[in-house]
Amino acid sequence: MTETHATISPGAPVFPAGRYGRRRAPGGKRRRTLLAALALLALVATLTVISVRLYRQYGDPVYDAQVITYTDITDKQVLVDFRVTVPPGGSAVCVLRARDRAGAEVGREQVTVTAEPGDRHVTTQHRLATTARPFIGEVLRCRPPS
Numbered sequence: 001m002t003e004t005h006a007t008i009s010p011g012a013p014v015f016p017a018g019r020y021g022r023r024r025a026p027g028g029k030r031r032r033t034l035l036a037a038l039a040l041l042a043l044v045a046t047l048t049v050i051s052v053r054l055y056r057q058y059g060d061p062v063y064d065a066q067v068i069t070y071t072d073i074t075d076k077q078v079l080v081d082f083r084v085t086v087p088p089g090g091s092a093v094c095v096l097r098a099r100d101r102a103g104a105e106v107g108r109e110q111v112t113v114t115a116e117p118g119d120r121h122v123t124t125q126h127r128l129a130t131t132a133r134p135f136i137g138e139v140l141r142c143r144p145p146s
Contacts (some may be wrong), residue, residue, distance in 0.1 A: 063092050063142040068123070070137030079105070080137035081125050089117040094142040096126060098134035106130040112145060 063135045064085040072079035078098050086092045091114035098107035107130035128137055 012069065014122075024092050047096075062087055063141045063144060065092075065139040067137065067139055070134075072127075073134055075133045077130055078128050078134040079125060080107055080128055080139070081123070082139050083121055084113050084125045084139075084142050085121055086113070086115050086142075088120050089115055091115065091145055092122075092142040095111040095140040095144050097140050098128050098130045098137050100132050103136040106132045106134050 025146055030104050062085070064133055066083050068081040068083055070078050070080045080096055080098075080117050082094070082096075084092050084094060091112060094111050094113060096107075097105055107128050108124070111126050112123075113124050115122045128134075
């Protein structure tokens with residue numbers, strides 16, 4: 001039995017033409033890296049635009065509301081004391097809501113509050129009418145008046 005040893009030439013291997021498919025052109029990896037970087041840049045730019053738009057729509061920290069207390073709970077009402085931060089001397093439209101013990105909404109109303117000239121905080125009370133006995137009174141959001 002005879003054995004043949006393959007010899008390896010010092011240069012790059014030469015394959016028969018057409019046998020192993022089309023060869024990749026040099027520099028293709030660089031092109032793929034550039035395309036991936038451009039796609040990533042486009043994704044980051046798109047997410048930034050979406051974030052700024054959503055912040056302007058929902059995240060305005062100038063109009064901030066905090067419930068102080070909710071008292072005088074009866075079968076038909078709840079008295080909500082709340083504080084709103086607005087631009088100096090400005091006003092806001094706030095949405096108040098009352099929920100029952102199960103979490104169902106039993107009352108909702110929009111209330112406009114206005115700060116004194118030069119003040120940024122408004123503390124107010126509002127009697128919210130309900131359709132059933134509420135368990136909690138809350139301020140959902142405040143926004144600038146339209």
